[in-house]
Amino acid sequence: MAARKPVRWHIAVFLAPAVAVYTAIMIVPLFGTLLQSLFNTDGQGGRMFVGLRNFATLFGDALWSKQFWNALGNNAWFFLIHMLVQNPIGIALAAILSTPRLRMAAFYRTAIFIPTILSFVIVGFVWKLILSPIWGIAPGMLDMVGLKSLFAPWLGKEEYALTALALVSVWQFVGIPMMLIYAALLSIPDEVIEAAEMDGITGMSQFWKIKLPLILPSIGIISVLTFVGNFNAFDLIYVAQGALAGPDFSTDILGTFLYRTFFGFQLQLGDPYMGSAIAGAMFAIILVGVCIYLFGIQTRLRRYQF
């Protein structure tokens, strides 16, 4: 009879600090917020259990639901722009950077990655200044190439503001998919590439037929990161357009809607209970999105072992 495996205490000991910190600052507040969304004021300074009534207000009351769906729609558009612009550009940049013949690759890599480490506040203000119709360099630069007529006060127009801000965010974060894909491309073994070359697959078709299938799992991960990041976004909109997310709420996303409700704004007093309900809805949206990816897509991706 084999001896019983000794209890491996060291695993628990090594995990404990991370688990403790994570529980204290992430898991407990998360459940605290979810719990709070089931309460509301009782009118006498206390709180009482109201079940799902906050959610019923959020989705049932026209005043709330209109704002919620507006924010969700804007958020979906914000995400779509990232998926259609940021990730393809990131992949393309990574593909270009990984070609061995490219000179000064390290310089480009760093230059493109730098905006990612800047603060949202700086990015927001810098772009607000660049695009300013009064002091901005955007109108002047368009003027130099004779396209002044194309300039509009983008951040102040309902039809462009959200797209403009999404593109600013793309500019800031394009370095992340680029780096992840770049790493994935470098990890493709040379034998595979050489075998492809032996079979006469080179250049563009090599990328489409050999490399792209091999980096699909990385693209999946990037999509999920983009999804989570976008549906939690708040800072850039808040810095550029304020908590009222003007013009006429056209840039209002779930994060700014949550902030306005939870903390209040100007004469509007904060409502932590409805705020928690919105936070709960955001959590559910992100959870569903991530689950669809994990169970619907990731399990079906073909993986290659080298």
Next chain:
Amino acid sequence: MTKTYRVALLTGTLLAGPALAETTLTIESWRNDDLTIWQDTLIPAFEAAHPDIKVVFAPTAPAEYNAALNSKLAAGSAGDLITCRPFDASLELFNQGHLADLTDLGAMANFSPVAKSAWQTDDGSATFCVPMASVIHGFIYNADAFAELGIEVPKTRDAFFAALDKIKEDGTYIPMAMGTNDQWEAATMGYQNIGPNYWKGEEGRLALIKGEQKLTDPQWVEPYAELARWKDYLGDGFEAQTYPDSQNLFTLGRAAIYPAGSWEISVFNTQAGFKMGAFAPPVAAEGDTCYISDHTDIAMGMNAKSPNAEAAKVFLEWVGSPEFAALYANALPGFFSLNSTPVAMEDPLAQEFVSWRETCQPTIRSTYQILSRGTPNLENETWNASANVIRGTETPEDAAKRLQEGLASWYEPQK
């Protein structure tokens, strides 16, 4: 237990050292622009008279103030003295027990009931902040530009738009410096600035609260119609123009007229290199009674849980004194004292603004008392509606209808 006590006592003695009897009071405020004035003028004046009390002015950014203050008060880490926003924001803090009742403070006798109304319970039985100052709305203009173009200071609406037309025709100056990016200028310096002339100040404001008038009545819609006309006189790309952009456009001498609040005076005085003047919102016809927004804006209360309540009360008595009123009004031209004792001011622009108190009927902003208590919040909706109307994306009638529906959805007298 005894040991902890002894250690605490020992550390206390060591740390306190020479300043044994000193109390430090911390002021919470959103006026980060005033930091130097508090540090260089106001606090030294107080500390000279009360050497046993030290005062620290600790402001937060204006947009974050309410949220930050609420969190600090809930967590018990807020300062001893709280700068009070007018009406409901502070009333809510009082009802939650965060602000102390100051009705019995001696200095309260120095203020008229109107001055105190912004920091009282609805029935007026308790006052919880010492009024500090009000701000007056009007228009500041570039006097050099007016002289150059031969424009008289407009008294009537027709003259006002004629002046704007003339400036626009000349083309040297942007007629009016305002943008809609930040939204609040459109409401505060637009709607609430010109509106009182239409709704007859207090008369209309109180009728709205009683439910006798509606936001869809002509006197409440017409100001929006006038705002809609402003669009043509604003600078290129005003949709993306922010509040600091507008301030800079005016102080750099690129715009001729600035729809203003009197709080701009001190900033403009230091930045503008030309002569400035001010005029009250123009009336419909020469000789009509004029109404101005003389808005009770800032006061100071006491954190109910402050451990230094006695010292805080001493400070608040001083804030309510004529001495403080004179210091404050002159250090910050444009913040007009609410103290009953008249204050002599030296700044000519501030004198011009305050002179309207004698010729015009003062009122406060229509959305501040009671009407912004519910959801949707009338003040925030007014920002949005004013900005929409100026941008031309919503008609004045539609905007008024939307606001009325929102208000009627929760405010009983308007149903």
